[in-house]
Amino acid sequence: MSNQPYEGYEGYDPYQQRYPDPQYPEQQAYPQAQYPEQQQYYPEQPQQQYYAEPQQQYAQPYPEPQQYYAEPQQQYTQQWQGQTWETSVQPPPAAAVDMTETAYLPPQSYDSVPPEPPMAGGTEPPAEPAASQEGSYGPATTTGNPRITDAQRARAEGRSPIIEPGMQPAALTALLGLLLAGGAAAGSYALLVPLVILQAVTAAGWFRLNGMWPARQGIALAFLGGVVADVALLGVGKEHAPAAILGTLGVWVLLVVVLQLRSHAGADERMYGLMATLASAALAIIATGHLAAAADAVTVGGIAVAVAVLARALPLPTPASVVVALLAATGSGVAVGGMTDYGSKGALLALGAGVCALIGHRVASYDYPSRFVHMTAGVALPLAAAAPAVYVLGRAIG
Template structure:
C-alpha cells in the first residue's frame, strides 16, 4: 500500500473538523531520486499521532494546492498560543444584527477629547482665566519690574547729575534691555541678530551725539535712525525667509532700533531735565504697581510723578516747571507700561520691556520739554 492510501487526508488535521474525506488526489508526480528513499522509509513507519503536523514535504496535492497550514493544525503542533495572539487571530463575534458584540470588541480607547481638555485646564494661563471670567487679559508687569525701573531711573538721574559720561553707563544698559524686550514682546525669540542690530543703532546714536554735541542732537539722532532703517531693509532683502517672516522681522527690527536710538534723548537733554524726568518715571512706575483700581491707579501715578517733579525741580533749578515735566514723564511711563503689559504672563517680557519701556518712552518728552522749559 502506498503512503497516500495508508495515511488518509484526515491525518493532516485539515479536513477532520468537517467530517468528510477529500476527493481522490491527482496522480502523484514522479519524484526525483533523492526523495524516493525518504518516501519509502516514511511509508513503513506506523502512524503515531493523528494530531501531529505532517513533516514530510513531498509534492502532494496538499502541498501543491494548499500550502498554508490551517490555524487549528498549527495550534496542535506548536501548543496553545498566547492569549493576545489568539484574540488578534480570531474574528470578532457578531451580535444579532451583524455588529460586533461587547465581549469580543477591542477595549475602548481613552477619551481623546477629555485628555486635552483636562490638560488645557491644568495649563490655563492667567490671561486665559481672565478671558473665561470676563476680565481683561492684559497683565501688567507688576511690582518687581517696577522696582527695577525705579532703580534704573535713579541711576539715570544720578548719572545726569554727575556728567555726560556717567550718564552713558546706565543709558547703554537701558538701550540693551529695550532692544531685547521689544523683540520678545513681539513674539520673536531668539532673534540675536535683530537685537544686536537694534542695540548697535543705539550705540551709534550715542557716539554720533558725543561727536557733534548737544546742539546738533536732532541731526545725530534722526540721521542715525535713517541709516539704520536703510541697513535693516538691506539685510532683510538678503534674507532667505518667506515674505511674511521678512516683513515681520523688518518691522520688529526697525521699531526696536528706533526705540534704542530715541533713548539717546537722555544724553541730548539738559542734565537737570533728565534728573527730574527720570525720578518722575521711577515714582510713577512704583505707584502704578500698587494694588489699586485702574482709574485710581492712573490718577495716583500721575499725581505722584507731578509731585516728584516739583520736589526735584526746586534743587535742580527747573523750578515750578518741574511739575509739568514730571507729569509728562509720568504719562509717558504709563504708556510704556501699557505697551509692555502682555496678554501672556511671560516673565522675560516683564523683566525687559516692562523695565525699560517706561524710561525709553519718556526720553523724547524729557528732551523736548527740557529744551522748552529749562
C-alpha cells in the same frame, strides 16, 4: 409519380377546409378539431431529439458562465442588503461641530493618580486642588486645530489679555531711573553707562514682547543702533542732537530693510522681522534723548518715572492707580525741580515724563506677556518712552 399519399401522412389533405365553403360560410377556416389530428402526423420523438440535442450541445460547453454570473449577483446582494438606501429609517445627520469649542482643551496632568473608590457609607474622598497652570501654549488637540496662545485663550474665556508687570519690574525701573538721574548729575560719560544698559534691555524686551525669541541678530542690530546714536551725539555735541539721532535712525531703517531683503524666509516672516527690528531699533535710538537732554531735565524726568511706575504697581483699581501715579510724578517734579533751575516748572516736565512712562508700562502689559517680558520690556519701556518728553520739555521750559 404515384398518386398515393406518403407513408405516415395517410388521410391528410393539405387543402381540406383550407378556405371556407361558399355554401357553408359559417364554417371556420381552421377548425380546432383538426389540430389533434395534425399533431399525430408529427411524431413527438423526432422533435424532441432534434431540438433537445442542440440545446444540450449549447448548454454543456458553457456551464461556467451561469456559475460566474451567479456569484457576483450574490456578492452585490450581500453588499447592498442593509439599510443603506432606506433614507426614511436613517438617523438624522449630526450637527456641524463648532471648531472654536474644541480648539482649547484644558491641560491634563499625566502624573495624576486615578481616583480612589468611594469610602464606606457612600462618602467620597475630598477632591485635591488643581495644579497650577503655566503661561504657555495649550495642549495639542485631536481635531487638527492649531494650539492657541495664552492671549487667545484668555480672550476665548472672557478674560483680559493684559497683565501688568508688577512691583518687582517697577522696582528695577525705579532703580534704573535713579541711576540715570545720578549719572546726569555726574556728567555725560557717567550717564552713558545706565543708558547703554537701558538700550540693551529695550532691544531684547521688544523682540520678546512680539513673540520673537531667540532673535539674536535683530536684538544686536537694534542695540547697535542705539550705541551708534550715543557715539554720534557725543561726537557732534548736544547742540546737534536732533541731527545725530534722526540721522542714525534713517541710516538704520535703510540697513534693516536691506538686510531683510536678503533673508530667505517667507514673506510673512520677513515682514514681522522687519517691523520688529525697526521698532526695536527706533526705541533704542530714541532712548538717546536722555543723553541729549539737559542734566537737570534728566534728573527730574528719571525720578518722575521711578515714582510713577512704583505708584502704578500698587494694588489699586486701574483708574485710581493711573491717577495716583500721575499725581505722584507731578509731586516729585515739584520737589526735585525746586532743587534745580526749573523750580515749579519741573512739575510740567515730570507730568509729561510720567504720562509717557505709563504708556510704556501699558505696552509692556499687553497680549498676555510672560515673566521674561516683564523683566525686560516692563523695566525698559517706561524709561525709553519718556526720553522724548524729557528732551523736548526740558528745552521748552529751560
